[in-house]
Amino acid sequence: MRAPLLASILLLSAPALAQAPAPSAPPNAPPSATAAEEGFRILNRTGQEASALHAVRSGRPDWGNNLLPRPLPADAGYRLRPNPQAGCRFDVKLVLADGREAVRRDQDICAGREIALDAGTVVAAGAAARPSPERPTAPGALPRPGARAATGTGFLVAGERVLTNRHVVDGCDRVLVRAPDGRNHAAVPPARTDATLDLALLAVPGLSGPVLSFRQDPPLRRGEGVVAYGFPLTGLLSSDAKLTRGEVNGLAGLRDNQDQIQISAPVQPGNSGGPLLDMQGHVVGVVVSKLNAQAVAGRTGDIAQNINFAVKGERAAAFLRAAGVTPAAARSTGPERSTADVGEIAERATVFIRCEK
Template identity: 55%
Template structure:
């Protein structure tokens, strides 16, 4: 049984819409869905691009109606630069950010890559301190991880949410080698947020979750805590291709989740896609 054509319909992107967390439509799927199915937001099934090459620069145009189309998360990776998902900023007439201090401002899309689903933003240098990336390329199954972001904005807490879990698998849906499977709970709005090890170092970028309803329809069983993140090695390659050198650190002694959350809090951004 060939599974690949079914994969896009089994994923849900995590950019939250303005109305009760409904995601805006994601990029076109890499493989067609079943003829009788209408695919949901497909954040993790982007349109194919040239392997290893970032997409063409997509500067954010000014203007827009001032209406929030969807929301997501980003995080500072270098002075004046932040990372998020491509599907968070796709189709936006403008992108707005709010940092931990409550300061709001405009972010400019420098470039994005649909295939890996990452986007680079330009924003004021004082928006927040850059988060370090873990130098070690390989993570292990069962290793503890933490997410920090803004799920279901307008429905849940207006502040950031922290969740914990483990690396479940070293590849994503359909053996996607660019992603990790994680058990840490995520919701629409977590898209583009950092996946952190228990030392507070970036090891991935939250991107999508399994569509539990579709899986239940196919198997009769409801999957639990099957979520995905772009690997930090992919994020580093994307940033370096765009002349951004994040700080790399070695794996350190694990800390309590609350300590990690307090450390990364100033660096995580609430993003709004404006139409």
């Protein structure tokens, strides 16, 4: 961020007031479009009828809804076609007629299109509960009690690689990353940074999962709908991610900064480094700052309203390529997705960042 702009820009990292530890769970593998199109079959080899079937992305903290329209007989199968963004690894559970459960975890549906649950997978009712959200990942990735900390947002751009803002991690003694599955990971310094763009690429060993695709074309236009996703005002608001909807207001930032776009999607401290997505769920920017309304009012006598900025997606993608990461790319064509659907795409790859100083 250029020094003359600082008086009028509010960078969106936030002081950490509280953070709940998160569950331990297996990581995801990158998604496979082919696997999603063909789906996979669950085979009931338990010897008795199943009354319910649950299949969720590995590491999800709950089992979700029953997917069976009717009971599944013994030695029968049921085909599922997951969302392409869900990745390759799934946890699967059958609830049997006698109340027991048959469970297989961390199944790679891209490598094998059938998951058989047999007598060897059967456990007592309730024994297959998800890990407690209160259990942390590993001692080395626990927040330090009493540490001075700030928070922000980032998102997966490759295996073990997270993109965020430079100001989110600048001056940190330690950076913790809470993955979409709830596990905590410690980033390994040094981060690859660009001071002009205010971007940083973190190396986070053990972190994997679906990545977000950058919009390749068509060119972004004023008036297009966008969704900002991140973790604003941690410790004041709830600990889950927040979604806001807005539009592209301008194709340049403050004082004609060609590295940024202006957006109306409301953002707050803690949103820094989060993805800005179009209505296809593709990255068009990295949330970076908002106009400091108080500073502007002191200069102009008027209160600026809802003026926010994001680093352009193409600038962020070029930064990644220069850092040795080839970002996923996609064309934004066809019908728009709902805001909720875009939020679900963002959720699978967006991470919470805690900077301890």
